[in-house]
Amino acid sequence: MSSTGSAPLFIGLMSGTSTDGVDAVLAEFPSTRSPRLLGDASLPMPAALRKEFLALNSPGRDELARGARAGNELAQLYAQACRQLIDEAGITPADVRAIGAHGQTVRHDPGAGFSIQINAPALLAELTGIDVVADFRSRDIAAGGQGAPLVPAFHQAVFQSDQPRAVLNLGGIANITVLEPGQALRGFDTGPANVLLDLWCHEHTGALFDADGRWAASGRTHEGLLAALYDSEPWFTQPPPKSTGRDLFNRTWLEKRLEPFQNAGLAKEDVQATLQSLTALSIQKAVAQHAPATREVLACGGGALNGGLMNELEERLGRPVRPTSELGVPVQSVEALAFAWLAYAHVKGIAAGLPSVTGARAPRVLGARYPA
Known part of the structure; x- marks a missing residue:
């Protein structure tokens, strides 16, 4: 399905706590109505990569290098999902304003001031030729919030x-x-x-x-x-x-x-x-x-x-x-669509981190952008 051309297009990517796969959506965000889902894709998480992500939830040998390698491999999987969405929609990477890529959470301790998502957003921007918005939790945590839930x-x-x-x-x-x-x-x-x-x-x-x-x-x-x-x-x-x-x-x-x-x-x-x-x-x-x-x-x-x-x-x-x-929103697409929206919110300067949800001191625009 192709875009109407009247609203910006965004891709959302999600690989959640279950670590069973990557869900991806292509969506447009008209200013006067709800997002329009243009396409979706799901790719299974390779067994070895899933095993590594689960292992990285706990301290282990050489975990910094292992985490970096896993992030690069995840970026390759993310890029594959993006290419599938773009090909099926009959568009080009230039038609997509940004990708929202959450990464794979392996540690979450907002009380200690951090949440770690394994990701390689710069590599994803390089592989796709599309701006990438990532690191959605840290700004809210820096403002005293939980950094979650994001949606x-x-x-x-x-x-x-x-x-x-x-x-x-x-x-x-x-x-x-x-x-x-x-x-x-x-x-x-x-x-x-x-x-x-x-x-x-x-x-x-x-x-x-x-x-x-x-x-x-x-x-x-x-x-x-x-x-x-x-x-x-x-x-x-x-x-x-x-x-x-x-x-x-x-x-x-x-x-x-x-x-x-x-x-x-x-x-x-x-x-x-x-x-x-x-x-x-x-x-x-x-x-x-x-x-x-x-x-x-x-x-x-x-x-x-x-x-x-x-x-x-x-x-x-x-x-x-x-x-x-x-x-009208498939259950497996909601979180990926949420990250497409979070990328849209970042680009538009909309505060998606809200004190009534996370306990942060004030509303915050979430994410960091990696230009293509």
Whole structure:
């Protein structure tokens, strides 16, 4: 599909906490209406590169050089996705104003003043011949914010309604944007979405994820384990603004909490069912405490394709939970579209880092530009 020629074109790239692939979109941003999605592409993450990114979540030998090499390899994958979008749209690189490239988050500790995304934006600009906007978190963190979540301002631009609603991104980590007419925009992470589900599923079945929640559906939620998982983690009850990642919710975190249940006769699929329930329960409690006026929830990200998780969310929330695809934005394209919008916001000087979301001292324009 080609552009109307009436609005600037941007590419958004996202490789999220699940590290399973790269999602890319081509979009235009008219000044008087919502973004128009012109094309999308998804490329699988090479197994060796995924393994390296997961390893880089923890300290290791020669990690600076390894991270740099991984960033260069990711830039090559990003460039491939960009070329596919441009070819399929029948345009040229000169038609694209900028690429929004988030990179791969491997450490996130805003309390210590940093968040690390492995990326090679200068190389991506060189490979594509297109300006690249990257490093979206650091400006907000420098202003005292969490640097996350990054997408609420975009959610507001696209999904605002005259009724209170929430946008729920079910990536590796779940984050929620609270859209209430007449109220300040709010958004925060709620805890793990797919990160623990994928970890457990891959270790015990070999599959990268639990397709449609079928393995979880073959087990039963263990209420004692569920309570232990939730109640033992103080992060869940911290008030927003807050954000998290694999730094907290990882194999070590899970193993420590499973240890007291080793003799409880739990089947592996029961643990999977309980981890799914943890995702749903943590979201339920976050909505009840911080967004009780919500009438409906719009879900996006890979978890929105998990029918078992979506059904459990709707049951626990007592509200309709609809995929964003029902509003014309495919669930797998929302985050990539958000980074296209963040690049657009950077170019236009729009502050996408907002104190009501991140806790920063003042609104900030996010990102750094690497000219082609």
